Amino acid sequence: MTRSTLPLADLRKSYESAELHETASHADPLQQFGQWLDQAISAQVPEPNAMTLATVDSQQRPSTRIVLIKALDPRGIVWFSNYDSRKGQELAANPHAALQFHWVELERVVRIEGRVEKIATEESDAYFNSRPLDSRIGAWASPQSQVISGRSVLVANAAKYAAKFLLQPPRPPHWGGYRLLPERWEFWQGRPSRLHDRLRYTPQDSGWLRERLAP
Numbered sequence: 001m002t003r004s005t006l007p008l009a010d011l012r013k014s015y016e017s018a019e020l021h022e023t024a025s026h027a028d029p030l031q032q033f034g035q036w037l038d039q040a041i042s043a044q045v046p047e048p049n050a051m052t053l054a055t056v057d058s059q060q061r062p063s064t065r066i067v068l069i070k071a072l073d074p075r076g077i078v079w080f081s082n083y084d085s086r087k088g089q090e091l092a093a094n095p096h097a098a099l100q101f102h103w104v105e106l107e108r109v110v111r112i113e114g115r116v117e118k119i120a121t122e123e124s125d126a127y128f129n130s131r132p133l134d135s136r137i138g139a140w141a142s143p144q145s146q147v148i149s150g151r152s153v154l155v156a157n158a159a160k161y162a163a164k165f166l167l168q169p170p171r172p173p174h175w176g177g178y179r180l181l182p183e184r185w186e187f188w189q190g191r192p193s194r195l196h197d198r199l200r201y202t203p204q205d206s207g208w209l210r211e212r213l214a215p
């Protein structure tokens with residue numbers, strides 16, 4: 001077996017800080033998620049709003065990257081990106097995706113799966129216009145996921161678009177929001193002896209079925 005210079009096989013941690021019980025969790029997974037997100041923000045974990053986004057390409061091959069949750073409402077979970085990026089192209093071909101949060105300090109994971117749609121253009125405009133100017137210029141300057149010949153391409157593009165748009169860059173047509181409409185949620189709370197708590201929510205009638213999964 002190839003060896004790391006670090007004792008990887010000996011790295012392990014016992015999870016002891018909290019519990020997740022059927023009786024103490026919300027019947028609505030959106031509320032449960034909102035509570036855990038609030039707690040992650042209050043606990044000042046690093047980047048509590050960062051989530052892994054998994055997509056699948058037209059050959060059924062998965063890929064992941066990190067994005068930031070920017071809104072949460074009864075319809076689902078919103079983030080922003082470049083529609084022409086690798087993830088944008090994969091979502092256009094296959095709208096089924098998965099999100100995952102890992103709040104290490106709280107020993108918690110949330111997994112969310114569902115269909116993804118683009119948000120309304122007015123919603124994208126409103127968020128784009130709330131961003132700092134350099135971020136708005138950056139959305140124009142970066143052909144996200146494309147090969148570029150060097151960093152100078154980005155610097156030159158940023159200078160070009162800053163001169164073109166001055167203080168009022170419009171939202172690029174290739175940039176905007178996505179919303180994942182949850183069809184399945186899982187909440188994981190680490191527990192001692194690897195007997196972790198896992199609650200899965202799937203749609204049932206007009207509400208949600210909440211079931212415990214073995215860890």
Ligand SMILES: Cc1cc2nc3c(=O)[nH]c(=O)nc-3n(C[C@H](O)[C@H](O)[C@H](O)COP(=O)(O)O)c2cc1C
Nearest residue numbers: 050065066067068079080081082085086087088145
């Ligand atoms: C903490 C963090 C937050 C990020 N947030 C976003 C984001 O909200 N939207 C985005 O498009 N990329 C974001 N990125 C960059 C992506 O992880 C990724 O590099 C980029 O979107 C290109 O992915 P793709 O080529 O698979 O489309 C973030 C990266 C990190 C580390």
